[in-house]
Amino acid sequence: MISYYSGDVVHAARVVPPASAALVYCDPPFAVQKQFKSRAKEEAEAAIAYDDRWPDLDAYLAWLDARLTVLWSLLRDDGCLILHLDQRAVHDAKVVGDRRFGRQTFAGEVIWVPGNGAKGKTLPMTHQTLLFWGKNGRVRWNGADETLREPYAELSQKMHFSNVDSDGRRYRDRVVGTKTYRYYADVGRAIGSVWSDCPAMAANTPLRKESTGYPTQKPKSLLRRLVRATTDPSDLVIDAFSGSGGLLETCFDEGRSAIGFDIGAASAEIVATRLADAKYAATFGKL
Numbered sequence: 001m002i003s004y005y006s007g008d009v010v011h012a013a014r015v016v017p018p019a020s021a022a023l024v025y026c027d028p029p030f031a032v033q034k035q036f037k038s039r040a041k042e043e044a045e046a047a048i049a050y051d052d053r054w055p056d057l058d059a060y061l062a063w064l065d066a067r068l069t070v071l072w073s074l075l076r077d078d079g080c081l082i083l084h085l086d087q088r089a090v091h092d093a094k095v096v097g098d099r100r101f102g103r104q105t106f107a108g109e110v111i112w113v114p115g116n117g118a119k120g121k122t123l124p125m126t127h128q129t130l131l132f133w134g135k136n137g138r139v140r141w142n143g144a145d146e147t148l149r150e151p152y153a154e155l156s157q158k159m160h161f162s163n164v165d166s167d168g169r170r171y172r173d174r175v176v177g178t179k180t181y182r183y184y185a186d187v188g189r190a191i192g193s194v195w196s197d198c199p200a201m202a203a204n205t206p207l208r209k210e211s212t213g214y215p216t217q218k219p220k221s222l223l224r225r226l227v228r229a230t231t232d233p234s235d236l237v238i239d240a241f242s243g244s245g246g247l248l249e250t251c252f253d254e255g256r257s258a259i260g261f262d263i264g265a266a267s268a269e270i271v272a273t274r275l276a277d278a279k280y281a282a283t284f285g286k287l
Helices: 009-014 057-073 090-101 154-160 220-230 246-253 265-277
Strands: 002-006 021-026 034-037 048-052 075-085 106-112 128-134 170-176 179-184 236-239 257-262 282-286
Touching: 002 246, 002 265, 009 057, 009 257, 021 057, 021 220, 048 265, 057 075, 057 090, 075 090, 075 220, 090 106, 090 128, 220 246, 236 246, 246 257, 246 265, 257 265, 265 282
Parallel strands: 002 257, 002 282, 021 075, 021 236, 236 257
Antiparallel strands: 034 048, 075 128, 106 128, 170 179
């Protein structure tokens, strides 16, 4: 089941039971200090998607801390919280999260390269950062999932995968101490912590079907990988800042339940249209 609530996620506990979510994904405003509009055929029709202007960074961090506190309480004991930001606030937000959740719960980070080209006149930024905290200090990682694997390099396959088993599968054995580890060429290797194969352009250009016109929309390839990596079918996912509803749609596709929140009127309209067009079963409410 997919549910969407128009309202501030700081009130999420009104509709989400405590300790019930396997994953909380937070893609909040990045403290960019500008107002974002959704794309429309006519510029005059473009609706305000969200306002990302703050008196100062401390005000932004206090706002974020209040919402992280609520969201942490909604996680299961084995749940994971992902905070998606960029260089403007990610390092300060990491300190806020560690203080709020406990430094020992921090599990690591992923660097996402949207592939939109360098930005900035001095030190150009070409990546965003996803911070992972686990309620029990660890994050479930379904590393065998196909979205978390990539082909071995061609040279590696030629050099190392010369053995063939009875099923015709090429493999290599590595002996470490007294233990032998077998790797199959068709399984591929685990991806690292730098993801450059989920281009933002899939979600941000009007030439792609996936695009909704919502600014800062994330590609479903990225969201699918996060969902598959950290949850199992039927798990509950909370989308703290739903935006265009990409994570809600992804959860439905992947057999997860999801509850989304957003204060923006543009978000509510786009999500309703997106889910209706895809004929997804969803409920809508207000906080």
